[in-house]
Amino acid sequence: MRISTMTMYNQSNTSMNRQQTEFLKISQQIASGKRIVNISDDPQAMTQAINIQQSKAVSGQYDQARIGVRNALSQEESVLNSVSDVYSRAKELLIQASSDTMSDADRASIASELEGAYQSLLGLANTRDGNGRYLFAGYQDDSPAFAAGADGAVQYVGNDQVRQQKIDGDRLVDVGHIGADIFDRVHSSANYLADAPLTNQGTLEFGNIAITDVDAAGFGDAFDIEFADNGGAMQYRVNGGAWEDYTDPMTVSLAGVAIELKGQPAAGDSLRVARGAENNTNIFRTFEKAMAVLDAPATDASSKATRANTLRTVMREFDNGLDNVLTTRAEVGASLNELDALDAIAGNRELAYEQALSQLVDLDYVEAASQYSVRMVGLQAAQKAFVDMKGMSLFNFL
Template sequence: MRISTLTMYNQSVSSMNRQQTDFMKIGQQIASGKRIVNISDDPQAMTQAINIGQSKAVSSQFSDARVGVRNALSQEESVLNTVNDIYSRAKTLMVQASSDTLSDADRASVASEIRGLYESLIGLGNTRDGNGRYLFGGYQDDTAPFVRDVNGNVNYVGNPDVREQQVDGDRRMAVGHSGDKIFRSVHSSAGYLADAGLTNQGTMQFNGINIVDSNHPDFGQAYDIEFADNAGQMQYRVNGGAWTDYNDPTTITLGGVEVELEGAPATGDTLRVARGQDNNMDIFRTFEKALSVLDNAANTDAEKAQRVNTLRTAMREFDNGMDNVLTTRAEVGARLNELDALDTIGGNRTLAYEQALSDLVDLDYVEAASQYSVRMVGLQAAQKAFVDMKDMSLFKFL
């Protein structure tokens, strides 16, 4: 078979082009640090790498979400710590105001400080986060959750439900708590407290509430006690039951609970004994009740008894409020701990993704350097062969 000069020329050029293509490909791999530069290099590995890259991006989104949730929870924890300090200080001031050694001017001074704490608490209830949203407004986080009505009372106008954020594949976490949960609720374990009617006219006072039998079948119920003078004998009845003679002092047993009373009640006076969750749970109302008796001078024995009863009830309500805040702080701490655990898991997962991607697409530089040298020698050999062959001619041997 006759081999033409043109055929030899084309074969040599094709060989050089092939060698040059291989040489440039290994050069691109070394420059990029990737074994797969184009999808055609390894379609199966590239498909797996794309899937892993998408999973890694989702994991990164979860990580960013956890940062936002952690910031919100950390801010809430800081606010709750301040709220607890306010409750503690307010209770201390009420204990001080309950003393008979204080003058009305001294109580007015105490009331002034309590009012300052009250205003501070309202401000904390309307705290905003870093994005300008109200921290305790629930879903309705674009308006202040605590506002005053025409009578000056503070009301909650936010939403009781809170936003949730996806912080991992199968975990949605609540971003904080609503103001209703923090400032207008008590823990289910809140104990009994007594609340005398604000219209009481007698000098009856309650001293203590003692739990004597928590297994009593009626334990946990609420009890309304009313007093009346029947034929010169002061009597009381519980929840509309039979009348019983009242002696000063006396202890009334109510379904496993004992209430110690002293003083002389008047006809129509009332006393409610109930668990914290069945009584006033609004801490702002507690402040308002305390301020109402501290702002007005107590000139009669009945007014003094009313002041003592109101302050004692307020102190018990502050105890319940502090327990609720501490429980909420514990929930916040548990969520922060969970976020730390999810960060650890997410970090390990991201590391596994990166390792898998590296195994699929990253370049082995030792092998690539060896291939680079081989391709360079091959290209040089092809070029040298072409130079030698193109100068071959029979005329040189004639």
Template sequence: MRISSVTMFEQSTASMNRQQSDFLKVSQQIASGRRVVNPSDDPQAAARAVGVDQSMAITEQYADSRVSARNSLSQTESILNSVSDAVTSAKTLLIQASSDTLSNADRESIASELKGVYETLIGQANATDGNGRYLFGGYKDNAPPFSKTDAGIEYRGDSNGRKQQVDASRQMPVTENGKAIFQSVTGGAGYIAKAEPQNSGNVTFSGPTAKDVNDDSYGQAFTIEFSVDDNDTTYTVTGPEGEITSGAYVGDGQQISFGGISLALKGEPANGDKISMAKAGSEDMPADLFKTLEAAIGVLENPAETDAEKAALRNTLNSSMRELDNALDNVLTVRASAGARLNELDVIDAVGSNRMMNYTQTLSDLVDLDYAEAISEYSLRQVGLQAAQKAFVDIKGLSLFNYM
């Protein structure tokens, strides 16, 4: 086989170029700290690394979403805490107003304090988040959810709660709608009784009290109507399907039981006086915290001189206090739900952090450089390049003319 000088030069040059390429590759790896600098270095690892990078980016987006969700829920919980304090304050004022020793002026003073609580609740109901969106308007968060009208406070939001995707499989409600907070009751709320405004007698009630929730009629709306004929006074209890029971009314704390509930009555009714009862939050007795306070403020502002006016005062305060109890239970339930979601975010955050650590480790295993191995390879390639250069110099110096 005949080997020409050109062939020797070409092979020596190719060998040096190959050694320089390998040496440069190791140098780039050490400089970047990555084993896979170009996709061609390890196509399979590079493809997997792209997928891991995308998963890490999505995980980071969910983490940012949880920060926003936590801010909304924290604001919601804080406001609901203030609402519960306001409702408790209102209940305290009504208990104080129920004292028979107070004068009309004293009750009017309490009404002024109650108005302050009322205005505070309106402000809290129209609270906004850090972005100027109303917290309790549902998806209608660009306008105040509660507004004053001639008929009282009107809710103009919707019945939804804004949701946010906080993880791949979890879409979490981050706000509550105002209807669920200020115009709703818990499922276990009992009966509310109210005396009709046109009553002219002085009968007062205490209760109603649940006696048998398994009664077939429990949950229906009832009306007690009084009939006065000469010296005889009777009552008739009617429900949606007609009369349920009737009897003689004797007053003096008389207990009347029907439909799984009982009501204690005192005082002397006038002919035609009525007392209505229904489950709190039903169509017959809708829940509305603002209307409850409006009714209490209205009755406290009006002087109670006659026995009928005093009975109307006591009945209204009794009804209002029961409604405030239901409102407080409802607010605390909603607040507990917000707190539970905040705890859930902490759990999801912990899972997300572990997931991010796994992704980081996987990505490191795929593309990061083993410096000990790389430095050893660097030294080896350096020696290889020097050897190729020395060989080229030796071959270049060989010639037959040196021996002629």
């Protein structure tokens, strides 16, 4: 069998090219740090790696979503902290105004300071986030959450749905609260309030409201107390019941709730006792009532009693409002804790993704270095063989 010079040349050239290709491949792997440079290197492993990378990308999107939610909740918590300070200061001012040593001019000054707190609270209720969206307006976040109505009273004008965000595979959370839940509502278990109409003509004042028996029949129901002059004797009745003699002072009890009364009511006067959630729950209305009664001079015993009753009511309304804010802050804190927990879980999941991805595509540098040396020797040998083959010709012996 004869082997031509051309055949030997082609074989040597093919061997050298193959060795050079293998050498370049291991060089690319070392340079990139990846075992799989092209999908053809290991199609199955590369498919698995692509699936893992997609899962990582989704996890990264949830990470960004949690950052956005955390920023919004942190801002809300800061605003609610300021709201608590406003409520506390307003309560201090009302306690001062309740003192009999205060003059009408002093109370008018307190009303002016309450006006400043009122405007500050309105600004907090209409806070915007970093994107210019109103924080407490729900989905209608391009307009203020609170605005003055036709009667001049501030009311909630935002949307009743809380914005939501998906922060993990199956976890959808509320991004904060709507303003109505914070400034226009209280919990159903809020403290009892008494409400005496401004039309009362007597000097009747109410004091402490105490819960005496939570198991009493009808506990939690509102009740009305009416006063009338029956045969020259001042009497009262509860919820349209039998008339009883009124004495100053006295305590009236019904359905496990007792209220202290003092002063002399006039015929036709009345009083209503109900849970806080059944009375005024708009904190701006509370401010407005307080400012109105402090700005109006009390010229007689009846107007002084009306002022005292109104101040007691608004102070209890502030207490209920503050309790509601603190409850809301607790909910915000719980949501922030959940975000921290999800971040920790996501961190562990990210580490698992990285480990799985590394096992699939990352390069074993020890093995690669060994292969690099082998391929280099093979390439050099192929190149030397090619050079030597070129000198193998019969013409060199003629």
